[in-house]
Amino acid sequence: MSELNDQELLSSYEGSAAHDEGQDAEVSRLTIALPEPLKLGETEIASITLREPTLYEVITAAKQVKSFPNISPVEVMEAELELVRQVSGLSDAVFSRLPASVVRQARDYVVRFEEEARQRMAEQIEGWGDDLPAERTLAFSPSIPGGSQNWDSMSLRSPTVGQMRPAKALLKKPSLEALFRSDELLITAVSGWPKAAVLRLPISRYVEAAGYLNAFFPDGR
Known part of the structure; x- marks a missing residue:
């Protein structure tokens, strides 16, 4: 599947199109051999x-979860399947034959990144206690493309009230997708x-950034 440009990515962010972000070859990958090859023509x-x-x-996969906060096991399964499908770059028809x-x-491979x-992050926040760093810089290698340039560092600090309110407003109708969208904002x-x-x-790296910013709020979110 070809990489989406910025406009296509932002447009599909409101929909449900699959996406291959085209990460650099330096990113670690796992190849799983199929017991028998799938024939497509x-x-x-x-x-x-x-x-x-x-x-x-992850946000796109989270759309599979309709019940919240009491998420059903079936919805968890559907979200994880959709995440695997997107990361693998397979169509629904091919994926269903795996x-x-x-x-x-x-599934075990793709979900462990967020879990770990x-x-x-929880251990780091506990270690900080009430002494949160005033600023935090995250480094990226390979860099992250977006906005006609590549980004190799992200500077973070305590959010302002003006930055907090629009993000938290998305949680008035709580859902798993809303949690991720709120953090993205x-x-x-x-x-x-x-x-x-x-x-x-x-x-x-999203978990690192969101975990740090949310640590400034009394409820951690």
């Missing part, structure tokens, strides 16, 4: 290749990065 698919999901892909054993291995990042406002670049953040 004259083409054969013998493996799938995975990498860390982006914030955009063996469950392969999908489970793929949240655990690390806050990161965009504080960092000065264009929205397209923020949406391309690897999910683990």
